[in-house]
Amino acid sequence: MIESVELKNFGPIADFAWRDLAPINLVIGRNGTGKTFLLKALYCALRALEEKRGDEPMSSGEILDKKLFWTFQYDDLGDLVRSGSAADLSAKIMLGSPMFPLEPAKPLVFSIPQNAKRGDVRFENQASRTPNGTSIFIPAKEVLSLHNVILRTRQDLRLFGFDDTYLDLAEALSHQPQVFDYPQAVVQPMSALHERVGGRVEYDFVMTPSQGVPIPQSVWRFRVGDRQHAIGLAAEGARKLAVLDRLLRNGHLRRGSILFIDEPESTLHPEAITAFLDVLYSLIEAFDGDIQIFLASHSYFVVKKLYLIAQENGISIPVAMAEGDCWETADLKDGMPSNPIIDESIRLYKEEVDLVLK
Amino acid sequence: MNVGAIVESGMSFGPYPQGHCFHIESSRLYGRIAHGVKMAEMIVLPCAAADPPRLWIIEAKSSTPRPETQPSFDDFICEIRDKLMNALTLLIAASLGRHENGRDALPETFKTTDFAQADFRLVLVINGHQDAWCVPLQDALSKALHAAVRTWALKRTSVAVINDATARRYGLIDL
Numbered sequence: 001m002i003e004s005v006e007l008k009n010f011g012p013i014a015d016f017a018w019r020d021l022a023p024i025n026l027v028i029g030r031n032g033t034g035k036t037f038l039l040k041a042l043y044c045a046l047r048a049l050e051e052k053r054g055d056e057p058m059s060s061g062e063i064l065d066k067k068l069f070w071t072f073q074y075d076d077l078g079d080l081v082r083s084g085s086a087a088d089l090s091a092k093i094m095l096g097s098p099m100f101p102l103e104p105a106k107p108l109v110f111s112i113p114q115n116a117k118r119g120d121v122r123f124e125n126q127a128s129r130t131p132n133g134t135s136i137f138i139p140a141k142e143v144l145s146l147h148n149v150i151l152r153t154r155q156d157l158r159l160f161g162f163d164d165t166y167l168d169l170a171e172a173l174s175h176q177p178q179v180f181d182y183p184q185a186v187v188q189p190m191s192a193l194h195e196r197v198g199g200r201v202e203y204d205f206v207m208t209p210s211q212g213v214p215i216p217q218s219v220w221r222f223r224v225g226d227r228q229h230a231i232g233l234a235a236e237g238a239r240k241l242a243v244l245d246r247l248l249r250n251g252h253l254r255r256g257s258i259l260f261i262d263e264p265e266s267t268l269h270p271e272a273i274t275a276f277l278d279v280l281y282s283l284i285e286a287f288d289g290d291i292q293i294f295l296a297s298h299s300y301f302v303v304k305k306l307y308l309i310a311q312e313n314g315i316s317i318p319v320a321m322a323e324g325d326c327w328e329t330a331d332l333k334d335g336m337p338s339n340p341i342i343d344e345s346i347r348l349y350k351e352e353v354d355l356v357l358k
Numbered sequence: 359m360n361v362g363a364i365v366e367s368g369m370s371f372g373p374y375p376q377g378h379c380f381h382i383e384s385s386r387l388y389g390r391i392a393h394g395v396k397m398a399e400m401i402v403l404p405c406a407a408a409d410p411p412r413l414w415i416i417e418a419k420s421s422t423p424r425p426e427t428q429p430s431f432d433d434f435i436c437e438i439r440d441k442l443m444n445a446l447t448l449l450i451a452a453s454l455g456r457h458e459n460g461r462d463a464l465p466e467t468f469k470t471t472d473f474a475q476a477d478f479r480l481v482l483v484i485n486g487h488q489d490a491w492c493v494p495l496q497d498a499l500s501k502a503l504h505a506a507v508r509t510w511a512l513k514r515t516s517v518a519v520i521n522d523a524t525a526r527r528y529g530l531i532d533l
Contacts, residue, residue, distance in 0.1 A: 346493060
């Protein structure tokens with residue numbers, strides 16, 4: 001699990017340090033401050049370790065180079081270095097294991113010089129991920145209705161457009177379910193979540209005739225009770241939640257996973273947002289804290305619900321807040337942080353009071 | 359004659375010009391019906407020249423339960439709703455002469471105010487609350503008063519939950 005992060009001159013992020021990370025961690029800030037960039041940077045670094053397995057001939061440094069290219073889709077590697085900065089891009093991620101708490105965390109370090117070209121990533125690593133360790137990135141846009149398009153444009157055509165977070169997720173979703181029941185702690189909150197979205201999405205193989213010869217094709221279907229509908233008729237929120245359901249059932253989301261979720265609130269009603277966050281907390285309980293979640297959000301409801309989870313369960317939920325070039329960190333265990341999301345709700349409240357009393 | 363400052367929940371409301379404040383709790387009218395009837399503190403007519411006339415029905419509190427401590431939070435909101443609406447109902451009932459000598463109990467300025475056209479504002483003032491804590495209270499009280507706002511044909515923006523600092527800024531306290 002990630003215990004701390006230090007990033008310097010990484011895209012829009014000038015100087016960022018975040019320590020004492022916990023099973024659930026939140027990043028908030030205005031558009032363009034680098035929330036998604038931060039999550040993607042961590043994701044790329046972890047995948048560089050995780051994809052170095054079996055007979056893979058590339059080194060983790062080479063995998064990282066490739067991962068950064070297909071995730072940020074730049075012209076030159078040096079484009080990742082913060083523009084106007086005189087110094088190199090640098091990243092230091094300390095990785096520890098909840099299973100071996102007495103072992104000190106180990107560093108994963110990389111840097112990218114100004115004007116770097118492909119292959120110029122300097123990679124120094126002492127950390128490792130267990131074979132169970134999988135990092136998963138759930139982007140803000142729903143992916144189910146685009147599943148085949150993502151696989152075709154990236155695997156077959158090798159085109160820019162959908163970045164590696166989409167491709168990796170589409171590939172993970174292609175795996176058939178291995179289990180029929182969720183971990184015990186997840187059953188009730190997941191059931192409540194399905195109630196909120198009014199159905200569930202399932203993945204089938206069907207035989208589609210092609211020039212008279214049936215060929216198997218994968219399709220997503222939306223099921224409400226006994227009825228099935230085409231995935232296009234399912235609400236976007238239902239499609240989004242189906243991703244989590246599928247990853248749990250096919251075992252990609254498991255003990256040791258690190259889950260990155262960009263804007264969990266997108267396409268979800270506030271009731272579904274809170275039910276979704278209840279499911280995430282239940283995952284922490286189900287896997288005894290051996291899973292880590294990073295969320296980037298704009299939503300008052302996400303911040304408020306996570307604050308309540310921290311208060312009710314007495315747990316730490318670190319929060320990193322971007323304000324322009326500056327980052328601050330806080331902990332929802334200590335209270336609701338002062339930040340633009342909360343400030344805007346107060347500003348709207350004051351606007352309403354002014355209408356009443358002026 | 360000004361009505362002297364009225365101290366409620368640790369805040370000093372007023373003083374208001376003569377005839378501009380109906381301190382319900384200290385009135386003989388309320389004294390006759392008080393048993394079992396919860397009531398807001400006062401009704402203030404901040405500006406006699408306002409057209410239409412504007413009246414603030416004010417309830418003061420020194421603390422509130424947290425929104426997550428249900429059912430006490432819901433009970434608190436219901437109590438505030440009842441107090442504010444009972445004050446509005448009593449004012450109109452007295453004005454219509456439904457209570458014996460009821461009109462006489464009203465301040466002079468109120469007797470000549472056209473309540474049919476009046477713009478009523480329902481205000482909860484909480485001493486020492488942060489603005490952020492007022493936000494969910496404002497939403498909850500507005501929801502609880504939805505039916506009353508519709509049936510009394512009040513403006514949609516008629517409900518405010520404010521702290522002492524905001525009350526001071528709008529001239530309700532420490533004048």
